Amino acid sequence: MRGPEPKQPAPTIPKSHIRLAALSNSAREDVDYTSIDRRLQRLAEQRSMVGMAVGIVENGRITFLKGYGETEANGGEPVTPDTVFRWASVSKGVAATMVAKLAEQGKVNLNGPVATYVPTLKLPAGAEYRATVGDMLSHRLGLYRNAYDNKLEEGQNTKILRQSLAQLNLICPPGTCWSYQNVAYDGASELVENITHQAYERAIQQNLFNPIGMTNASVSMGGLTGSKSWARPHDAAGREIALNDNYYRVPAAGGVNSNIKDMSLWMLAQMGEMPDVLSPKVLNTIHAPLVKTPGERGRLRKFLERLGEADYGYGWRSYDYAGHRIVGHRGGVAGYRSLIMFDPQKKSGVVALWNSNTNQPGGLEFEVMDMIYHLPFRDWMELDKGGKAETRSIARAENEEDISSGDGNAVRDRRRSRG
Structure with missing residues (x-):
């Protein structure tokens, strides 16, 4: 990523979805936003990065939205909180939520x-x-x-x-x-x-995105490319690659797009902050740990100091994180990566979207959660380990289900980029 980072305007969030600090059990912020911003700027300088957007929610309030880098390598257009990316396998939680709503309605x-x-x-x-x-x-x-x-x-x-x-x-x-x-x-x-009796995208828009206030979310390739600002896909060496519709053809598995504002609103809804849209019954249904996934701990072995038991529910993963129950998912298709992780009880968490085939930003969710839980700092993004960290993050991506669930071309691109 190149070029100075422009100052981003304050996000405009629907008033119906703002939880005022005075109403929260604790208005105190645990996340050191200056430190996180500084580290994200360092991450943006990595050769494998092109553009990235990050959102943080604390105590049921969106407290951080910012873009880094460019929508296209050397293109000059900065990533902002309005830039649209692909969610990849994080889309699975959308499909599961929709089906759970239909189940709640007895359908x-x-x-x-x-x-x-x-x-x-x-x-x-x-x-x-x-x-x-x-x-x-x-x-x-x-x-x-x-x-x-x-x-x-x-x-x-x-x-x-x-x-x-x-x-x-x-x-x-x-x-x-x-x-x-x-x-x-x-x-x-x-x-x-x-x-x-509706097209999938229309049903999702009508029942989920619109009520939540996700005005830039879509479930199609046209929804991505028709956005005013959208991030182009890149390989792990920062070279632009062709966009294809492979995983848009399985929209429940990998077809959602949005900017980071909308993804943050989605996380708020999943925390239970919009019960008129997602009831506690629906959230309990989809987040409940149904099946143990011990292999997940193997794929996240560098984080085992924090992670205990790992489970899967309906389109969502859940973990024991240093004694706390957290919910999340990751995703990847050719040229895009995504993550969401949050504590439903503390109503705090992080979302991120980026447009290159590197997994190094995955450590961000652990750095944010460590701040929320007042745990000792760890360099989970491996910013102090140089190029070797980037190579390892790319290699790990090939062994993660949420990432390899993406386009096979992404795996080939990563292998070529490693020589």
Whole structure:
């Protein structure tokens, strides 16, 4: 990233979504914003970075929104809180939230057979009649990891791919093991369309984004490229790469776009700050830890000083973080990365979006949560370790489910960038 960092104007947030400090149990800020900003400026100087936007919520209030770097390498347009990025697999939480709302309305049975709601989803040995909607949303269908993502990236029809899953072998009975999916998970978009009789994007806009106040959020490639300011995708060496629609074709798994303002509002809603949109029942349903994911601790091994048990619910991960329960997710497709992590009880957390194939910014969420919990500082973003840290962060990305769930071209780009 290059060029001076312009001063960003204060964000305009709908008054109905502002929680005043006087109403909070504690108006005191635990996050050192000067320190975080200084460290993010250092991160912006890394050769693997191009542009990034960060939002922080404390005590139920949006307290920090800022952009760093450029929307396009050497393009001269600065990233601002209005710049739109891709959410990648963080989109899964949107789909799960929508399905949970339909369940709350009595229109979907989360424990009912997935075959009832997603006709194109076929599993080996007719297992779609034993697997539930909840199994689909929690990656417990019994398929091998990322089944048919390669065919999705070849441009094959997603509904035909879901039907073709019947040709595979189950690695376990549905509901008994966890294995990350995209093609199968996108059965959620088909379910939403069948129940609402609307296009998936329209249903999400009408039931979630608009009521929350997310005026720049969308679920399509056109929604990204039609934005006034949008971040172009880049590889880990900061070279621009081609934008493709592979994971827009599975919108429930990876199709959401927004600026950091809207993502911060989304986090507020997930914290329970907008009960008129997302009730406590819906939030408890999607955030509940349903299946243990011990492999997640292996992928986040550098953070094990903080992380205890790791679980997955409906489109959301949850962790024991130094004795606190936190909720979050990460995502990545070719040229984009994203993260969200928050404490639902303290109503504090962080979101970030960036447009290059590096995982180094992932340490930001741990630095922010450490401040919230008054834990000793650790250089989780590895800013003091130089280029070796960047190389490690790129290598780690290839082994993380939320990242490898993105476009296979991203993996090839990362390998080329490492020589």
